[in-house]
Amino acid sequence: MIELDGLSVTYSGGIQALKSISLDFYQGQFTVILGASGSGKSTLLRCLNGLRQVSAGRITIKGLGKLQEPKVLHQHRKRTGMIFQQHQLIGRQTALENVLIGRLAYHSILRSLLPLPKADKYIALECLDRVGLLSKALVRVDNLSGGQQQRVGIARALAQQPQLILADEPVASLDPASAHKVLSFLRQICEEDGISVIVSLHQVDLARAYADRIVGLSQGCVVFDGSAAEIGESELDGIYDNTDDTAPNQLEEVAS
Numbered sequence: 001m002i003e004l005d006g007l008s009v010t011y012s013g014g015i016q017a018l019k020s021i022s023l024d025f026y027q028g029q030f031t032v033i034l035g036a037s038g039s040g041k042s043t044l045l046r047c048l049n050g051l052r053q054v055s056a057g058r059i060t061i062k063g064l065g066k067l068q069e070p071k072v073l074h075q076h077r078k079r080t081g082m083i084f085q086q087h088q089l090i091g092r093q094t095a096l097e098n099v100l101i102g103r104l105a106y107h108s109i110l111r112s113l114l115p116l117p118k119a120d121k122y123i124a125l126e127c128l129d130r131v132g133l134l135s136k137a138l139v140r141v142d143n144l145s146g147g148q149q150q151r152v153g154i155a156r157a158l159a160q161q162p163q164l165i166l167a168d169e170p171v172a173s174l175d176p177a178s179a180h181k182v183l184s185f186l187r188q189i190c191e192e193d194g195i196s197v198i199v200s201l202h203q204v205d206l207a208r209a210y211a212d213r214i215v216g217l218s219q220g221c222v223v224f225d226g227s228a229a230e231i232g233e234s235e236l237d238g239i240y241d242n243t244d245d246t247a248p249n250q251l252e253e254v255a256s
């Protein structure tokens, strides 16, 4: 559904965050982007949603066209849900109000200043139910745990009725049990709704447990692309080689 062709991104300081990446992403697949910090995961995800301009190369969205074209970008964004590391919810609003934000793309700016129709509320409540949080719908988000907040983030993305969900290290600040819960819900949504999910992770064990496909990034290059079963010690060495020495600690943390 998305085709990357020779994608490069160079930041103003001269750092080349992505180096001529060519990849295809497929509908309904759960893809994990695995890599040490600084390997280019966030940059790649931001490119996939047009939040970061590419320096060279092309992104083509199947059925829509080239992402560089404003009309294509608009259509693509409407059907793409984003989940961030710091969930970016509005703390003083309820879970339901936050999830309703996911419905705004379906209304004009003028209309969205008024209370949204009942149908939108129903969709939002359904999405909260999908992530096991219906009973928390009227609770202020800043009274929820980190894992619950991240699940509200998933519900908000889901309320957009997306074809694609992009999640940038959605479990980075969660304890292992909450991390598993969040990834399980994402995985379930991917399977049941046929939504493509592309999620970046730091932790190999989590990638192995949930991914249909793992794309390993190291210093802006794709150094692995295959199934979870195909990733062994030498592939891991390739992904974590001389970029970041925190990866082994993270592994121990997940294993414990």
Ligand code: ADP
Pocket: 011, 012, 013, 015, 016, 017, 035, 036, 037, 038, 039, 040, 041, 042, 043, 044
């Ligand atoms: P990751 O998400 O895997 O940690 P990033 O995509 O954030 O990797 O970063 C890739 C590289 O680009 C790093 O070297 C980082 O320092 C650099 N970088 C990221 N964002 C910017 C920016 N806004 N300006 C300059 N350099 C950046």
Ligand code: MG
Pocket: 041, 042, 043, 168, 169
């Ligand atoms: Mg990042």
